Amino acid sequence: MTGGSNSGARPGANKGGGYFQPARFGATRRHAEVYGLYEKIYTVIDFAAAMTFVAGSVMFFYDALVFAGTWFFLVGSLLFGARPTVRLLREFHLARLPLPGDEAEGE
Numbered sequence: 001m002t003g004g005s006n007s008g009a010r011p012g013a014n015k016g017g018g019y020f021q022p023a024r025f026g027a028t029r030r031h032a033e034v035y036g037l038y039e040k041i042y043t044v045i046d047f048a049a050a051m052t053f054v055a056g057s058v059m060f061f062y063d064a065l066v067f068a069g070t071w072f073f074l075v076g077s078l079l080f081g082a083r084p085t086v087r088l089l090r091e092f093h094l095a096r097l098p099l100p101g102d103e104a105e106g107e
Contacts, residue, residue: 031097035090048079052076055072
């Protein structure tokens with residue numbers, strides 16, 4: 001997907017090289033703010049997922065808590081599934097932000 005025309009894309013979209021380009025994370029102050037926000041969300045989800053798995057594991061040591069432990073594992077799995085969703089949302093958000101020089105390309 002390198003080179004060639006990128007018809008239909010917003011001006012300057014190809015300048016950053018597509019999604020998941022670390023150079024874009026701090027391209028502007030706004031890019032850095034958006035990146036930081038999504039990293040905080042990702043970290044909270046990651047921590048919550050880990051804690052639910054630990055709690056679920058402990059619950060499996062007690063017969064009376066196995067059912068609850070199973071639910072903790074399910075919630076933890078859903079939280080771990082949310083992690084890549086947060087990363088994708090971050091990339092889509094960053095891609096919508098103008099990069100330095102985008103205004104000049106549209107003229």
